[in-house]
Amino acid sequence: MTDSQQPGAATEQPKTEFALQKFYLKDVSLECPRSPQVFTGEWKPETNVQLNSQARPLDDQGLFEVELTLTVTTKSGGEVAYLVEVKQAGVFLARGFPKEQMGHLLAAYCPTTLFPFAREAVTDLVSKAGFPQMLLAPVNFDALYAQQLAQNHAGKAGEESAPAGASH
Template structure:
């Protein structure tokens, strides 16, 4: 008699913007300060929390800061969220889905929102490069494992 595997199910219940912010503290002077060659810094963060059994909220936060001649031209932050339903997965698989697959699903929505905000702010279009969330998740897992082993050897 073999034990039957539960069927794996994954569904997107909702994708939404949880928070959005756009600032251009040095406008209009930033538009007349010579050729547009900004220094751009992009920060990416993900957060996952359980809503109830098999249902999770994942939030992808992307913060983009553009500086022109040491002055902030614009700062835009988008918190793109989604509600995802998962069942029949091992806990390790769920961790990977929450840490990589779900943020990867949310990224195009956040990328579009950032592009729209930057353009509406009067700046040239900004399209963020694709992100390998799987690699970021693996790096995060390795860092946590290293920190855990360092904590154990310290005791």
């Protein structure tokens, strides 16, 4: 029997696979440049959190490493009290997905999966350094991904309508 004679052969979709293979703490750094003096003054924290994620293929079989970097800088009295950087990574199997879905998986879904582990590492480090507990709010990586797509789309549209030689 040929493919055209098999029932449902024309409607079969390529098989998709997605799985977390491994997650791990790739790199961690804690700096407390004003210790122990920072503990003797009034504690008025001002915190800045930066997020970054990147994905890279590990092979041609659908394995990817996704790395989520959290950088937390807290100042008190205008000076840095502590700086924590955590790189939480994971190996993900993702194959059979259309390009658009693959982008979303690697840039939004995978970082969403890694974030609780990175958040826990930040909380533990800050507490072990003697500072009040640091609880990072959840992050909507889907919204961040959509925002990035919109910015990229707007940038491309602006480039297409800009006259030759125009700068941005």
